[in-house]
Amino acid sequence: MMSTETNEPVTHSTEPVLLSKREALARALRNASYEILPFKKTEAAVLEHVPQDVALTVTTTEAKGLGPTVDLAVRLSRHGYTAAPHLAARLVRDDAHLADLVAQVREAGIRSVFVIGGDAGEPAGPFPDALSLLRRLDEIGHPFETVGVGGYPEGHGHISDELIEKALVQKAPHATQVITQLCFDADTTVRWARGIAARGVALPVRVGIPGAVSRQKLVRITAGIGLGQSARFLKKQQNMFWRFFLPGGYSPNKLIRRLTPSFADPQSNLAGFHVFTFNELEKTQTWRKEWLARLEEA
Template sequence: MAVVDGPRAGGARVARPGRAELVAALRDATYEVLPFRSAEEKVLADVPTDVALTVTTTEAKGLGPTVDLAVRLTGAGYRAAPHLAARLVRDRAHLADLVAQLTEAGVDRVFVIGGDAAEPAGTYVDALGLLESLDDLGRPFATVGIGGYPEGHGSIAAEHIERALEAKAAHATQVITQLCFDAGTTVDWARTVQQRGVTLPIRVGIPGAISRQKLIRVSAGLGLGQSARFLKKQQNMFWRFFLPGGYSPDRLIQRLTPAFGRTDNGLHGLHVFTFNELDTTEAWRQRWLARLG
């Protein structure tokens, strides 16, 4: 069951408010890549080098494959940001080694998260601690992303996670949201975040052109513990695949469009969770750009 709706994607009307900003957001969209064996080959085959990438971290494989893939993609001409999961970093020395490896390879961006590991590998228990250590190391990266949660976090109280976002914002350059299928929820959250003093640009996380079967295969490849947490967090996504017509990123884009270009919400870009379906995701993005002119 294909997720992208070709005929509808080619003929749907786009709201005028925010249209130019949506074009800019699509041109400047970033793609999230999983560090699986075929990922590098797929990126090189299907993704233009002007599309910036983030490389996720899997608990089962640790930080090594993530950093290695980010380094190789940077060497191939991409702007690739590894996910640095704080709970997988052992200590300050380990972090310094990671920073040295990345900066020597020309990597100038990272995405810092707490991570889902049940037990931290060492001294870092959350993203804030790692961000503070990066500051102590001289802020070695030009772009530092942090996570945003429009629908909250399954195991952290909403007020706590928003206070954490405010604390992390001082150490970051952008926010990338977790998946949210409700445009209104995302926009309302972004407005609240801005009212609370966080003025960083926000990239809206959306699923790309993926199939239900692909999502199931991806979850199975994450390792047993992480797969269970992934399925729990993404149960809303799976539910939507069984609705009549399934999920289409086009409907979400259309509902988000009026919010782009407004000054009250901080929405400045798109971050596409590709699940390594890079050929169909890039084809979907190009259809949108062609239609918008």
């Protein structure tokens, strides 16, 4: 049975599990995954601050290509982490390149990937989008038990809502979970998740939320990923930046509280949090531990 990349045993019961809001939120936070960027100091920061029971995804940037992403995922996997590389379809040059990437991660024992289209202006090879790469992975017989694809509760900056939702329906048979982009409105996320379920996408949804990120860190991150990539990142995340640069910065706590009732709903397809850490790993881990401690004391 395919894993949904949580840290709890897979059960085979089809009966909905009734949880209190506190229990549901605690489970979502315990099973949170962290998204990290493949920078020079990332490996050391993960080893110092992130426990091995936290699943990781490693992003890809157009400026650095797929190499650093796969290399970091391989190294972290050998340290005992569940580390899923982002495979950006538009950066895969050809079948030989894809076979090499799959061989590297298979050798390291990696069983999870996150397949995206990527932001490159022109595809480097025959894979213009995530769907084409997912289909090819199935054709060559990939080893992955967990395959994540992206979800867009607030739409996509360059693709119409109709096309992006149609693409998700087409990608769903090739995937095991959906990870959403950042959305700061809980009602929007919940409506979107119910909408894709109504269209037949039965995959569990991991809700993308920001970690405990400082505005200074965001400035450094965008400066470090390359001018063109930064411009696209800023354009796509301008709502996030506006919120982070408010007086006092931004805290995800209100968003988490507003999402809690849906996590407690046994009919909900919300399965956990996916935390965009922007490599603020110490602060993010401390923030998550403090939340869990408060919930245990309640």
